[in-house]
Amino acid sequence: MEAEVLLSALDTEQLFDRIADALTENGYVVLPAALPAVMSDTLFTRIASFEDEVFRPAGVGRAGEFQLNPFVRNDEIRWLAPTDEVEASYLAWMEKLRTGLNRRLFMGLFDYEAHFARYAPGAFYKKHVDAFKGRTNRVLSTVCYLNPNWSLADGGHLLMYEEGIEPIAKISPLMGTLVVFLSDRFPHEVTTASRLRYSIAGWFRVNATLGPHIDPPQ
Ligand SMILES: O=C(O)CCC(=O)C(=O)O
Ligand SMILES: [Fe+2]
DSSP states (O other): OHHHHHHHHHHHHHHHHHHHHHHHHHSEEEETTOSOHHHHHHHHHHHHHOOGGGOEEOOBSOGGGOBOOTTTBOOEEEEOOTTSHHHHHHHHHHHHHHHHHHHHHOOOOOEEEEEEEEEOTTOOEEEEOSSOTTOTTEEEEEEEEOOSOOOGGGBOOEEEOSSSSSOSEEEOOOTTOEEEEETTTOOEEEOOBSSOEEEEEEEEEOOOOBTTBOSSOO
């Protein structure tokens, strides 16, 4: 038992090494089956069990600038909270990643926020950048997918762009796949899904508080 625990701790360190190396080299990484299978299974069970009322339409912009824009995105979200055991386990894993990356890359990641997202058939999220202009507190984006199977024809791909108009990556939202990327560097979009599509999107933030301006907002 102890050996098993040690082994998985070692695996996690190796995974974090891989993420750190890829971020340094490419600014992004796609990791199939990154999360422990038990964790993605329980997260899938949780999101799939939510009643419709649990979700709210996702918006664009933050705090004072927040608005609904169904032409840009029409997924539905629910923020994760540490009060639920399953959600807490995901947040705890991300906390390990946060300190792991700070140790390796001195990124100064300060906190993490994440929401479940549900894309109904026909839903999409047009090309956008996650970091809000002028307030650079979101520095590293994560997306974790919770769909037990997915085929090309189901759509709902994450397309990532860098400079050109052609995507540099096309990612299927398959269970356990984790994507991590620098928030201000990669415009990305979710193509129209023809099936219900589940994910958890999250952001590591730096503490950009300057003088009286509290950022992130409390
Ligand atoms: O679900 C995805 O693949 C990406 C979602 C996204 O870009 C976002 O929520 O900002
Ligand atoms: Fe995004």
